[in-house]
Amino acid sequence: MASSxxxxxxxxxxxxxxxxxxxxxxxRALANSDLLSLAAGFTDNVAxxxxxxxxxxxxxxxxxxxxxxxxxxxxxxxxxxxxxxxxYLAAQPGECAEAFDPAAMFISNGSQQALYLAVQALCDxxxxxxxxxxxxxxxxxxxxxxxxxxxxxxxxxxxxIQADGLAELLRELDSAGERSKVKAIYLVSYFCNPSSRxxxxxxxxxxxxxxxDVGYEIPVIEDAAYRELYFDAPHPAPxxxxxxxxxxxxxxxxxxxxxxxxxxxxxxYGCCTHSEWLEKILCIKGHQDFGSAHFSQAxxxxxxxxxxxxxxxxxxxKHYAEKAFVLDHALRxxxxxxxxxxxxxxxGGLIFWLRAPEGSDLRMESVFCKGCIEQGVLYVPxxxxxxxxxxxxxxxxxxxxxxxxxxxxxxxxxxAQAGVLAQSSGSSGS
Amino acid sequence: MASSxxxxxxxxxxxxxxxxxxxxxxxRALANSDLLSLAAGFTDNVAxxxxxxxxxxxxxxxxxxxxxxxxxxxxxxxxxxxxxxxxYLAAQPGECAEAFDPAAMFISNGSQQALYLAVQALCDxxxxxxxxxxxxxxxxxxxxxxxxxxxxxxxxxxxxIQADGLAELLRELDSAGERSKVKAIYLVSYFCNPSSRxxxxxxxxxxxxxxxDVGYEIPVIEDAAYRELYFDAPHPAPxxxxxxxxxxxxxxxxxxxxxxxxxxxxxxYGCCTHSEWLEKILCIKGHQDFGSAHFSQAxxxxxxxxxxxxxxxxxxxKHYAEKAFVLDHALRxxxxxxxxxxxxxxxGGLIFWLRAPEGSDLRMESVFCKGCIEQGVLYVPxxxxxxxxxxxxxxxxxxxxxxxxxxxxxxxxxxAQAGVLAQSSGSSGS
Numbered sequence: 029m030a031s032s033x034x035x036x037x038x039x040x041x042x043x044x045x046x047x048x049x050x051x052x053x054x055x056r057a058l059a060n061s062d063l064l065s066l067a068a069g070f071t072d073n074v075a076x077x078x079x080x081x082x083x084x085x086x087x088x089x090x091x092x093x094x095x096x097x098x099x100x101x102x103x104x105x106x107x108x109x110x111x112x113x114x115x116y117l118a119a120q121p122g123e124c125a126e127a128f129d130p131a132a133m134f135i136s137n138g139s140q141q142a143l144y145l146a147v148q149a150l151c152d153x154x155x156x157x158x159x160x161x162x163x164x165x166x167x168x169x170x171x172x173x174x175x176x177x178x179x180x181x182x183x184x185x186x187x188x189i190q191a192d193g194l195a196e197l198l199r200e201l202d203s204a205g206e207r208s209k210v211k212a213i214y215l216v217s218y219f220c221n222p223s224s225r226x227x228x229x230x231x232x233x234x235x236x237x238x239x240x241d242v243g244y245e246i247p248v249i250e251d252a253a254y255r256e257l258y259f260d261a262p263h264p265a266p267x268x269x270x271x272x273x274x275x276x277x278x279x280x281x282x283x284x285x286x287x288x289x290x291x292x293x294x295x296x297y298g299c300c301t302h303s304e305w306l307e308k309i310l311c312i313k314g315h316q317d318f319g320s321a322h323f324s325q326a327x328x329x330x331x332x333x334x335x336x337x338x339x340x341x342x343x344x345x346k347h348y349a350e351k352a353f354v355l356d357h358a359l360r361x362x363x364x365x366x367x368x369x370x371x372x373x374x375x376g377g378l379i380f381w382l383r384a385p386e387g388s389d390l391r392m393e394s395v396f397c398k399g400c401i402e403q404g405v406l407y408v409p410x411x412x413x414x415x416x417x418x419x420x421x422x423x424x425x426x427x428x429x430x431x432x433x434x435x436x437x438x439x440x441x442x443x444a445q446a447g448v449l450a451q452s453s454g455s456s457g458s
Numbered sequence: 459m460a461s462s463x464x465x466x467x468x469x470x471x472x473x474x475x476x477x478x479x480x481x482x483x484x485x486r487a488l489a490n491s492d493l494l495s496l497a498a499g500f501t502d503n504v505a506x507x508x509x510x511x512x513x514x515x516x517x518x519x520x521x522x523x524x525x526x527x528x529x530x531x532x533x534x535x536x537x538x539x540x541x542x543x544x545x546y547l548a549a550q551p552g553e554c555a556e557a558f559d560p561a562a563m564f565i566s567n568g569s570q571q572a573l574y575l576a577v578q579a580l581c582d583x584x585x586x587x588x589x590x591x592x593x594x595x596x597x598x599x600x601x602x603x604x605x606x607x608x609x610x611x612x613x614x615x616x617x618x619i620q621a622d623g624l625a626e627l628l629r630e631l632d633s634a635g636e637r638s639k640v641k642a643i644y645l646v647s648y649f650c651n652p653s654s655r656x657x658x659x660x661x662x663x664x665x666x667x668x669x670x671d672v673g674y675e676i677p678v679i680e681d682a683a684y685r686e687l688y689f690d691a692p693h694p695a696p697x698x699x700x701x702x703x704x705x706x707x708x709x710x711x712x713x714x715x716x717x718x719x720x721x722x723x724x725x726x727y728g729c730c731t732h733s734e735w736l737e738k739i740l741c742i743k744g745h746q747d748f749g750s751a752h753f754s755q756a757x758x759x760x761x762x763x764x765x766x767x768x769x770x771x772x773x774x775x776k777h778y779a780e781k782a783f784v785l786d787h788a789l790r791x792x793x794x795x796x797x798x799x800x801x802x803x804x805x806g807g808l809i810f811w812l813r814a815p816e817g818s819d820l821r822m823e824s825v826f827c828k829g830c831i832e833q834g835v836l837y838v839p840x841x842x843x844x845x846x847x848x849x850x851x852x853x854x855x856x857x858x859x860x861x862x863x864x865x866x867x868x869x870x871x872x873x874a875q876a877g878v879l880a881q882s883s884g885s886s887g888s
Binding site for chain 2: 033034036037046047048051055068070071073077079085086088090096097099100102103137138140141144148149150152155166170173174211247277286294295312314316317318321322324326
């Protein structure tokens with residue numbers, strides 16, 4: 029069909045867009061069960077809330093309700109769901125009761141759509157968004173797809189932001205006449221995908237201080253998609269919405285019920301403190317779909333209203349802690365530390381961020397990556413998580429989807445390739 | 459908050475976007491039950507498939523499935539749902555078996571998102587999309603929101619396209635040097651929202667012939683959102699995908715499971731015959747949400763697979779036929795024809811398109827519209843459905859949402875205002 033079809037002239041967006049790697053990773057993981065995927069950030073099928081969804085779907089389809097969940101809902105999302113979500117968030121460590129306002133919240137198709145809408149409202153092609161190095165690769169791809177320039181903030185090897193580096197970067201952008209192009213800073217602050225780090229209160233304060241010092245009162249987008257997935261205890265730092273240091277900034281907090289509840293219901297949210305920005309976001313959503321799946325929203329609302337979200341969280345927190353332990357243990361047992369690889373054991377989330385010895389090449393086209401695919405294990409090359417195209421020696425692994433025995437097997441295959449890499453580096457260096 | 463908040467510089471999109479009227483209409487209809495809304499194109503709560511959704515939601519949450527509906531799905535949508543949808547479509551009157559290809563289909567958040575993605579891939583600000591006069595007002599708003607210029611094709615009063623007028627318009631655009639800006643033609647071809655007309659085979663052939671004659675091999679977007687909601691018999695014309703006259707054109711067929719099944723599941727689809735266009739659409743969807751609610755998709759797939767979609771359609775077709783009869787009867791009985799108003803009795807869909815005597819003003823700010831709101835009845839002013847800002851004397855009414863007694867009451871209030879309008883026109887003319 030493609031060979032004989034009419035040539036079409038596409039929009040700038042259409043011409044410049046490339047197929048998202050996430051789509052390819054999801055397709056591969058879903059298509060081939062021999063291939064063990066440590067790449068896709070899926071949740072674990074056995075940790076999905078079948079019972080809760082089944083129970084409340086049944087209740088919701090009995091009829092006789094004040095509002096009908098199989099009917100259209102509001103563009104902004106169900107008001108009771110927004111109320112309950114704000115109550116839940118306000119009860120998190122360090123949060124102010126009034127920081128999360130149901131009127132400032134909107135429900136979206138996963139937090140991804142919330143991010144997309146927020147960026148559409150702010151950025152034109154050529155504009156800049158500051159991101160951590162590494163940052164969430166789906167966000168980087170999305171920004172590039174819209175013709176934007178993600179610029180990485182100088183970070184330590186483990187992903188910790190260098191406050192001085194940020195200040196220097198901002199001054200450089202100033203000198204280069206780019207200040208007006210810098211439209212937002214995007215922070216993945218809880219069990220970061222991919223660094224697995226969380227931003228401490230001190231780090232967040234430092235970021236606010238630097239931005240103010242250098243005069244960048246730009247929108248701050250905090251992506252907290254993994255916040256609920258802590259293992260032992262919630263991360264103690266409050267969100268930017270509760271921090272007085274961020275009072276001068278337009279703020280957007282992104283959260284979701286995909287990872288901590290059911291990815292298949294596809295419900296996320298944003299909470300935007302800037303009324304005009306929120307208004308633009310809602311206008312764009314009105315054009316894109318005028319409301320997210322109302323039935324999915326109603327199911328989650330019922331779960332929250334019945335006080336059962338916390339119980340489910342307690343279950344999956346333990347579950348994902350065990351899986352992270354299995355992956356960490358398998359990587360250690362296999363001897364990955366011994367060949368010079370480093371990583372933090374995550375305290376939450378689904379993601380491991382591995383750093384091979386400097387100079388290693390783990391990119392998509394590398395011998396290492398091809399070796400992994402041949403041996404039947406997939407990972408996300410660190411390069412994809414880098415705004416600057418660096419981080420060639422890093423890899424993102426997910427402990428979320430595979431069952432423990434397959435996690436061990438996948439880790440074994442991965443470590444074996446790391447051994448081959450170490451030998452070839454050693455022999456080429458000798 | 460707004461008064462003291464940091465001034466933000468928005469994107470071109472953010473600056474130019476206006477709040478969609480659909481959002482306002484939905485909010486009003488949901489908020490105030492004294493106000494009888496003939497405006498919002500809601501489906502009828504009592505016609506929603508509670509039993510089917512409850513039954514299959516229960517089945518799907520039993521576990522032990524090959525794929526897990528509470529997990530993420532594919533960006534393009536469930537393959538079995540696409541297969542079954544294509545089989546259903548291929549069985550419609552006049553369709554070719556191979557016209558609907560599951561590989562060319564993608565699942566979206568209602569057909570609205572499919573349209574948005576398709577337009578994002580094709581159009582830059584300033585570009586032109588040709589539309590019927592009247593056309594679907596949510597599409598017009600969306601196009602304008604993206605900085606595009608919808609241009610109305612010359613049509614008869616009832617909405618029938620004038621083939622000669624189309625040819626003349628295309629030549630004028632040529633002369634004005636605008637040919638390269640014309641990126642698509644958008645047709646609402648089955649029980650059109652708002653004209654309630656369907657395009658005959660002859661009309662469709664004429665459109666294809668004119669486009670080819672004047673050398674506009676532009677993408678053709680056919681919006682068939684109401685196709686399934688026929689009253690007595692399906693509309694006999696096949697879609698553009700099956701018509702040899704449209705073979706040279708890139709084509710997109712839009713359909714949905716919102717109107718004919720459950721608006722609250724928010725599942726629609728597009729079927730795109732142009733592989734490169736489809737690829738761009740999927741890339742953008744990958745960035746926007748990387749897949750629509752998987753659980754909603756799985757429910758609809760089960761309904762189709764069990765052969766129960768047809769039964770549900772048979773029920774709602776009869777239901778909506780009765781409601782259209784009630785509204786039509788109430789408008790006639792009230793004497794609306796006698797004061798010079800015209801309309802076709804719809805043969806399907808949820809919409810009536812009323813034309814007051816030429817020169818009447820039914821716009822949002824008109825005395826008539828304010829009178830209707832005061833009397834507690836809402837409609838969509840025809841002006842909103844006009845690309846050129848004309849059609850002041852027209853009104854879109856929906857028979858979908860209100861129960862029969864309220865439909866009668868709403869019609870009574872509306873006709874009473876038409877009487878007032880007729881008197882004031884008569885007295886001002888005397």
